[in-house]
Amino acid sequence: MKFHVLGAVSGLALVASGAALAGPEAEVLHWWTSGGEAKSVAVLQEEFAANGGTWTDMPVAGGGGDAAMTALRARVLSGNAPTAVQLKGPAIQEWYEEGVLADISAVAEAEGWADVLPASIAGHMKCEGTWCAAPVNVHRVDWIWANADVLEANGIAMPSSWAEFNAAAEKLQAAGIIPLAHGGQAWQDATVFEAVALGILGADGFHKAFVELDEATLKSDGMKAVFDQMRTLRGFVDPNFPGRDWNLATAMVMNGEAAFQIMGDWAKGEFLAAGKAPGEDFLCASTPGDGFLYNVDSFAMFAVDGAEKEAGQQLLAKLIVGKNFQKVFNLNKGSIPARVDVALDEFDSCAHLSASDMAASSEGGSLLPSYAHGMALRGAQAGAITDVVTAHFNSDMSSEDAVQQLVTAVANSM
Amino acid sequence: MTDLATSPARGQSQSVRILLRWSLYIALGFFVMIYLLPLFVMITTSLKSLEEIRTGDLVALPREVTIDAWLTAWSGACTGIKCEGVRPYFWNSVLIAVPAVAISTLVGAINGYVVAQWRFRGANVIFALMLFGCFIPFQVVLLPMARVLGIIGIAGTIQGLIFVHVVYGIGFTTLFFRNYYVTIPVELTKAAKVDGAGFFRIFWSIFLPLSLPIIVVTVIWQFTQIWNDFLFGVSFSQAGTQPVTVALNNIVNSTTGVKEYNVDMAAAIIAALPTLLVYVVAGKYFIRGLTAGSVKG
């Protein structure tokens, strides 16, 4: 019995491997598995196939890539790394330091990536001077979404400072509307926190705190003010917020049950899927304060053996940064292209706002990596900060204690 | 047989017994309702349109019943760039679960038989070591196991997954059989040995026929564990060998995509059907076990 089954299995495996023809090959580990995201990756696969490549799909969703990273570790340790892997932020450099990434500088230079990518985003794609990853998109994290009708009915404009936001929120609360739709999951708490921090600390302060981990900034009065504002926001969410998925919070804004949500631009996809129009049914604006927090998805290439696989990596890298994929993918996903020379005619008003803000903040030096989405810090440090943020938001911890714990937790994570 | 309630005990009048009988049914019914509540939520959700879920109560009957979500979950939901639902992954899970359950049940039966009936010095220590092995967190074994599978050369294959499941099933299957066989008098084995029966003959003709209830329990446990396993499935598979739980996860756990709860719920129920089937079919054999149990004594 046992041997029959095993025999049948290895038979199947033989057939499968025999079917693969010579030509560029890629096994791609990613966590874009559903809806628009999956369709967007399918575009890449089609282009890859049109160029003679064989794409093997290895999708693993869950926890914003946690499960995929688990699978990746097991694959690398068993000496069987996938060809291309969805990786982002400092994790790329961390894997590079393990000596498992491939160099794709040849493609990057031939395609002139340095000229079409904003400098700070290009920085994430390089490992000690060589190119090791290809960017797909730019999500903006510091968005505030609002129900247009609710704001109009209560005579409220999109807030341009946190003080204005608080005033508007109190007015809404008095009118029986939940001011802020929020899902109490650690990453969502962190998303709101970093938007508040950007507004209160400013771009320089944000960089010092969440990129450099400067201790003085972490325990500064400014940081206390950030926690104070978080405590204020806690008063503006409904009591049933813990554990709520972000999309249910978005639905609250859509239904008019709540007025605002602070969330990255993937929330736009929910509005659009429900048939809502930007500017009419819902409004988008950056959260109060100057700057732009980006969350850039990218693919890193792992060191593999075989000319077909290497050819596959080169081709894949070229296609990912190609204009067509950058446009189609981002139209589907709600983000904007990473390369700045893609025509945005087909994109909506929120995407246009995102693109112009990105250009402006890139000039002004306030184009910053999102800490909450793993762009600014390595996992251990980002996680340590999030632990404090979520503990503070979900208890009656004072801002002084929170700041103290922040410093301790960051030191302990090193 | 222990059906005590049906046998007239002294000092109980007819009405008291009827009352007892009724409260028995009420108690059982109460549990049934609680146990079914989440399933009720899942089924009603799976029959709603996404529109209705977005606007209406989550815990309410559907206003309009639609089976679209079920069709999508079975053969249309995206689990990556392929949008073929959970169907293609089903076969992988079957190929993993069936041999792994069969092998580990057999291994457990033999181990349990040895530990319970052929006690040699150190047998109890070995048994205790196996038992404590049940408690090793699987998160811990992922990385070294990946390495080992790579060295043996079965990383990413179905055989690799079967191997892992059999290894980490040893503790439980041995436990179940040992604790069942230990209630069977050792004298039975001794007498058979005197009659000239060997190790396998005694196992085959005396113990195995008595084992139906515990085989049922073991198969239920192992099949559930292996079919529902996600951690091993996601870590030790590669494209083409991913089990159905990984597909389910890919449908459900999109981070920044639009959530389709109706499809999620339908996919979850579909993915659970084989296990449910095992429960319905295997459950019957508890009753057979009743007759088998009365043989000894």
Added chain:
Amino acid sequence: MTKWLEDHLPKLMLAPSFVAVLVFVYGFIAWTAWVSLTRSRLLPKYEIEGLIQYERLFASPRWDTALNNLFIFGALFIVIAMALGLLMAILLDQNIRTEGAIRTIYLYPMALSMIVTGTAWKWILNPGLGLEAMVKGWGFERFSFDWLVDPDMAIYTVVIAALWQSSGFVMALFLAGLRSVDGEIIKAAQVDGIPTWRIYTAIIIPSMAPIFLSAFIVLAHLAIKSFDLVIALTGGGPGFATDLPATYMYAMAFSRGDIGQAASSAMVMMAVVFAIVVPYLYSELRAQKDD
């Protein structure tokens, strides 16, 4: 030769399993112990750095919460699941006509992946959506059931969902046990006029001691490894109020690239388990040997 084989056959049959357990359980525990003494980050490293990971672990308030939760969750879950499982098994063992259907209903939660059932539970337990809203809808305005969103009570909702998921299997174990109890002894007891409850407490339940051991091991294993459940139901929240060692370990090893830290938490967790389980195993196995 055949004589030798005949004598050693039992040991030979046990040997492969024993070797597998030695390597894949104890070997890997040793590996983990080693890694817990290193500064491993993304992938395991093998240069020993001392006890730094344990110092970091005990300085972490989140680990404190996780360990505390393990005690609360583990104790409640194991005791209640055993009681519930035994109760349901006894009730079901009274010649119930619809036994097959009811048994399947008690068992089915095990079949469903917690990835999704967690969502259903989340809705049921959410005060704004589920039970509380429903009862309020019936006119009981004062009814309140908001454990899920209360950091101090949320861990008990994890217990509820875990009981729902696993008590059916314990019921199955006990049912198999009840069915293997010697019918003759019970008949004799009935003839002697011993009341039913006494037959259970004095004859049937004591004779099922090995089944209690199985149930305990199964439940303790589930309690320690509860992972999907927490992730799906509360995600460890509110804050990290419902974090368990298994979720802590997973977060450290795989989301945060802090494998050394994860290894140290695994070692502490196994030490705790060892301290609780081994005395129990010892007394149980000794007692059964004396039978």
